[in-house]
Amino acid sequence: MSLSTAIRDVAGVTVIDLSGRITLGEASGKLRDTVRGLLASGVKRLVLNLGDVSYIDSSGLGELVSAYTTARGQGCTVKLLNVQAKVQDLLQITKLYTVFETFEDEATAVTSF
Amino acid sequence: MVDARKLRLNLESTLDSVEAAELIVQRMAELNGFDEDEVHQIGMGVRETVANAVKHGNCYRPDKTVSFDASIDEVAFQVTVIDQGLGFAPDTVRDPLQGENLLMDSGRGLLLMRAFFDEVDVGPCAGSGTRVRLVKYRTKGAGRTTQEEDR
Numbered sequence: 544m545s546l547s548t549a550i551r552d553v554a555g556v557t558v559i560d561l562s563g564r565i566t567l568g569e570a571s572g573k574l575r576d577t578v579r580g581l582l583a584s585g586v587k588r589l590v591l592n593l594g595d596v597s598y599i600d601s602s603g604l605g606e607l608v609s610a611y612t613t614a615r616g617q618g619c620t621v622k623l624l625n626v627q628a629k630v631q632d633l634l635q636i637t638k639l640y641t642v643f644e645t646f647e648d649e650a651t652a653v654t655s656f
Numbered sequence: 657m658v659d660a661r662k663l664r665l666n667l668e669s670t671l672d673s674v675e676a677a678e679l680i681v682q683r684m685a686e687l688n689g690f691d692e693d694e695v696h697q698i699g700m701g702v703r704e705t706v707a708n709a710v711k712h713g714n715c716y717r718p719d720k721t722v723s724f725d726a727s728i729d730e731v732a733f734q735v736t737v738i739d740q741g742l743g744f745a746p747d748t749v750r751d752p753l754q755g756e757n758l759l760m761d762s763g764r765g766l767l768l769m770r771a772f773f774d775e776v777d778v779g780p781c782a783g784s785g786t787r788v789r790l791v792k793y794r795t796k797g798a799g800r801t802t803q804e805e806d807r
Contacts, residue, residue: 567707568671601704601764609761629696636771637764638753 546570546596548577556588556653557581558624562595565603574603578610578621587619588656592649594625604637611642624652660687661729667706667722669714678703681726681735688728690794697772698733698792702726704765705737705788713739713786732774735790744786746778 546563559577564570581589591610599607607623614621623645626634634640646652663680667673682699690698706722714720723738750757752764769776775791 566703567674567711600700600707601762601768602707604764605761608759612759612761633768637767638758642758 546573548573550577550581553590553649553653556590556656557586558590558592558649558653560592560595564598564600565596565606566598566600567602571602571606574606575609579613582614582617582619589614589619589621590624590646590649590652591621592624593627593630596627596630599630599633604633604639608639608642620656622646622652622655624649660684662727663725665724667710667724669710669716669718669720669722671710673722674703674707674710677706677724677737681733684726684728685733688733690733690792694792698735701769701772701790701792702735702737704768705735705790708744708765709737709739709741709786709788712744713741715741730794732794733792736787737790738781738785738787740785743780743784744778 546561546565546569548562549560551558551560559581561574565574578589591607611621621643623643625647626645631640631645634643634645644655646655661684663684667677678699681702682695685695685698706724709722710716714722720740722740723736725736727734746766749763749766750760752758752760752767757763766776766778769788769790773790773792775789777787777789779787781787
């Protein structure tokens with residue numbers, strides 16, 4: 544299953560709805576290109592909606608971290624929404640839960656900036 | 657009839673091989689009584705191992721292959737992956753859980769292998785390349801002697 548992305552604006556916050564798997568190869572590249580494109584357009588508040596992301600490997604985790612650090616370097620904040628159980632487990636194992644702010648509902652995520 | 661307990665393959669150094677290895681071990685695990693979480697963990701650990709072999713070991717070179725050997729018995733699921741790269745010293749990998757390393761955009765594959773398998777041995781292969789052996793016991797502690805479990 545490849546990765547698909549859809550971009551929405553919610554009250555001045557950019558939300559990327561991601562669907563599929565974020566793994567080594569095309570999917571990681573697609574996430575990178577999407578985030579960098581938004582940063583280039585001046586986005587400063589970004590939510591990655593992982594509600595339909597069933598699987599992330601170490602490369603995908605690296606891509607999330609890269610999105611976070613690249614965005615931070617350009618004055619943009621990245622937060623995660625609807626992290627599924629198996630992905631949440633990975634955030635625990637890798638301690639990335641200490642890096643990312645995560646939310647279970649979109650309204651709270653959007654108003655948190 | 658296909659034996660779902662043993663499989664030996666030579667894989668091309670491609671991303672398709674990574675996907676294939678993951679699917680194969682997941683199916684083997686399903687057919688041999690591992691539960692859903694274990695199937696997921698086995699698939700992910702093997703995926704990380706083969707991805708390292710293809711990407712870092714063989715550098716996607718078409719003239720190099722990845723040796724893949726999987727077997728299941730009453731005690732454990734064992735997988736051995738050997739690449740044809742220049743070798744790899746696991747103690748040179750920065751700990752991805754420490755301080756600024758948390759923000760590295762790579763280097764978590766070995767951590768995930770160790771999280772999902774009970775034993776992970778990484779070392780040089782005779783000749784060249786790296787050999788990774790993964791073992792996942794059917795139940796936690798299985799394969800150990802009673803004396804060891806009592807300690």
